[in-house]
Amino acid sequence: MRYFLLLFFSFLFCSSLNAQYNKEKLRKESRALQQEIARLNKSLNQSKSESKKSILYIKQLEDKIKAQNELLKTTAKETQALKDEIYLSQLQINKLKRELSELKKEYKDVLVNAYKNKSLHNKILFILSSKNFTEAFRRIKYLEKYSGYQNEKADEIKQKQKDIELTISKREKAKNEKEILLAQRNELKKNLETQKQEQNKVLQEFRANESQIATQIEAKKQENKKLEGQIETIIQEEIRIAREKAEAERKRKEEEARRERERLAKLEAERKAKEARDAAANKTEAKKEVPKTEKEPAKKEESEKTYSSTAETESLSNSFTANQGRLPWPVASGEVVGGFGRQPHPILKNIYENNAGVKIAAAKGTQARAVFEGVVQEVILVQGGNKAVMISHGTYFTVYNNLSQVSVSKGQKISTKQSLGTIYTDNDNNTILDFQIWKGTVKQNPAAWVIGM
Structure with missing residues (x-):
């Protein structure tokens, strides 16, 4: 018991x-x-x-x-x-x-x-x-x-x-x-x-107003397609220029190598001729030093400069990749209202959108900001009067679309969280940033890159 x-x-x-x-x-x-x-x-x-x-x-x-x-x-x-x-x-x-x-x-x-x-x-x-x-x-x-x-x-x-x-x-x-x-x-x-x-x-x-909204969404789709086409063209042009530079650099190095081989062969022929003359004249055995080869200072500096630029681009790409899942938000405060890829409209669920990135709703007057350091590749004028800023991070690119005002210019170096411009606010008070990440010409899901998205 x-x-x-x-x-x-x-x-x-x-x-x-x-x-x-x-x-x-x-x-x-x-x-x-x-x-x-x-x-x-x-x-x-x-x-x-x-x-x-x-x-x-x-x-x-x-x-x-x-x-x-x-x-x-x-x-x-x-x-x-x-x-x-x-x-x-x-x-x-x-x-x-x-x-x-x-x-x-x-x-x-x-x-x-x-x-x-x-x-x-x-x-x-x-x-x-x-x-x-x-x-x-x-x-x-x-x-x-x-x-x-x-x-x-x-x-x-x-x-x-x-x-x-x-x-x-x-x-x-x-x-x-x-x-x-x-x-x-x-x-x-x-x-x-x-x-x-x-x-x-x-x-x-x-x-x-569903039919009217559907019409607006369809028009926006066409605008986005044109923008994506412009982005792909810019990236392909960047890739083409990079390839041409790489090819030109390869040919330059090959030409330098060929000239160096010819110079060494000439020096070797002169050495052998001198040895033959010395032997015929029964003179004291000549010193058999092989002349030291020296590269031209200007060419050396040029080679180093080209290598440094390539290493910087590669380092920036690697650094961007290393920060996957830890990038800051492209706005100080906002809500994701449209995911990556084919997504239902945030309100009218029977209407679908194809998003190249994510759509982030924010308060009126919100500034778009860079998620990583880089260089402004292009400021694109979008159909309808708005703008998009495209930033290069080596082989990666980030796009900040639907800006009414832009505060940066092409070729400008950008730091992380630097303001890029003001997000456009429409008549219904929608302030929505279209944020995209590209690896070459391949679109990436920003949710996999930005912390807590």
Whole structure:
């Protein structure tokens, strides 16, 4: 029976610890979600004041609804954890009360025995009736221990009463927390319903203009195709120039090598002719030193300059590759509203777009910034009046499309996070950057390169 009781109370103790751990974990998750909702609320208020039809506003509204749903799930789990804590606390209180009852019963028996032997006369007789000194000493010690035992039992009862009061206090605190949490959940449900109504209202406005938006998207596709064609042409021209330079460098080195071979052959022929003349004239054996060959300083400098340039390009490419997954965002703050490749429209899910990179929505007036050091390869004028900045990073290129103003020029060296220009904002307050990464003429998924994208 004792074994089963011990097992039961061990289970209660472990369950109490586990419930406490789960509660703290859920509280941490709840705080994180509340912070995310607060951040989205701030952004939503700013976007809403400018335009409720912007993709950024709708995306943030959708993110907030998702966060609120997650918070509802978390608070439900937290409520259950508090219920479990209250239940376990009540079991603990019941256990402590039973133990207190047993202690009081034992203490009562101790007091009864103490009352029966309370007189000093009885204690003295108890000691004097000992057969010898050793037994008398033992009886004195027994009386001392018995007196101490009474005090211990009294202290145990006091401590047990304190434990019961503390556990009751914890239970009541958990009850209060549960009531507060339930009130928060009810308020959260009301807010969530309001947000969903707002979302449905905005989506209805978009769906009413679906055909017009589809036409705009199709026109944008054509613009993007032309831009991609321009980018590919620029990259191919860059590759052609690089190949021509490499071929010219190869031919130059071959010509230098041929001339060097001819020079050495001429020197060798002159040496042999001199040896023949010296032998015929019976002169002293000539010194047989092989003349040292010296390269022309100008050619050496030119070779070093060409090699240094090639090494710099290769180093930049390797450095860019080494930072894959760690590149900063091309904007200080924004939301991805269009992924790489064939993607559904961020709002009208039955319409698809083919993205050469990713689309990032940001606040009005946001600056596009370089994700890595490099050189401005080209500032491209895009159909419709906007611009795109193309930066070379060795064999890699990054493109920042949909800029209304550009603050850099072709051939300019760029540092990481340097501002390139202002992102264009349309009539619906959409400020969207089209960010692309190319390796040669092959498009890359920016999400694999930019940290946390």
